[in-house]
Amino acid sequence: MANVVVPSGKPVPLRIPVREIVPWAVFAAVLGLALLYFVGAEQGATSIISGSTVHEFVHDGRHLLGFPCH
């Protein structure tokens, strides 16, 4: 009777502790939403910066990514 060593096929599914994820999650959500706002809605529905340069600059991306535009 021989003992054969076989690698345990599946990697152990590791769980990253929620405590460790939460600060990253909050930061990424805040930063991500702010960035998405500038691509998707600034100088359209609402304006933080006056004029329409931001709107015109990301114009094609806004249409093609599915955001409402005029």
Next chain:
Amino acid sequence: MMRTLLIRGMLVGLAAAALAYVVAWFLGEPQVALAISFEEAKAAASGEMHEHELVSRTVQETFGLITALVVYGVAFGGLFSIAFAFAHGRIGDFRPRTTAALVALVGFVVIYVVPFLKYPPNPPAVGSEDTIGSRTTLYVTMIVLSLFTTAVALYAGRRLAPRLGAWNAALVAVGVFAVIIGIIYVVMPTVNEVPADFSATVLWRFRLASLAIQLTVWGTLGLLFGGLTDRALGRRTAGAPAAVVGV
């Protein structure tokens, strides 16, 4: 660990944006150009002066579009890695690449496809400037409701999993999601501002192009991020003690 995942997510988002630009260039831009020429022909027919371009078309279809895609890709790449970190090991006993593919599929459907079916994207020349406020509010509301419905469905699935088994619980969760979204579709107001004489072909191709761009972004996030994470974690576990099996 989280640091590595977040960096990988953002880099994969950048790669997704690059691929999306190729798709946008070949499928999207021709339709945008056709829509703009329709807009200009209409303006000329009604005797309007050609408005001064604030940003030239060349800049819009290159730097502008690239910027929009890169910001979108990196933002969602980062958020995707966080969603992956929450999901991995908690939604089932999956390999990293399977978790990543599932998270990307859910993200694509929840954040893009569900709002797309109710408020489809429109090319230039479609949509009045006066209603941009209400249309944006409706679109964002639809995304938020879709995310909320996902949370409800996930909760239902997790509660039912011990009793029904993972597969059946997942089917029930999808069913719950579909029913709630169906009700939301009926309740939310409809928007249709397509001019009567606008080309149906351009509209259809434009919307398909938008779908293809988003599919490229989410597909890259899911498959590339999954592949890289699978390899990295595989390398880590390769050195782990292997199971000893008596024969």
